[in-house]
Amino acid sequence: MKDFHCCATCVHFTIIKEKRKSKRFCERLGYETDPKWKFNCWTPKEHVVTLMKKDQKENR
Secondary structure, X not given: OOOOOOHHHEOOXXXXXXXXXXXEEEOOOOEXXXXXXXXXXXXXXXXXXXXXXXXXXXXX
């Protein structure tokens, strides 16, 4: 999980495009975030869950 856990792989992570720049935003927490940050409230996106399961099988 450590290789996958970050804001950019969370279902709550979104990018809001504005006129001059884009904001990376956590819909759950309600503020800007960085794709590399990690929080305990992390909920992985479906494709990340698939990758974690595949990685887990390969490392058994």
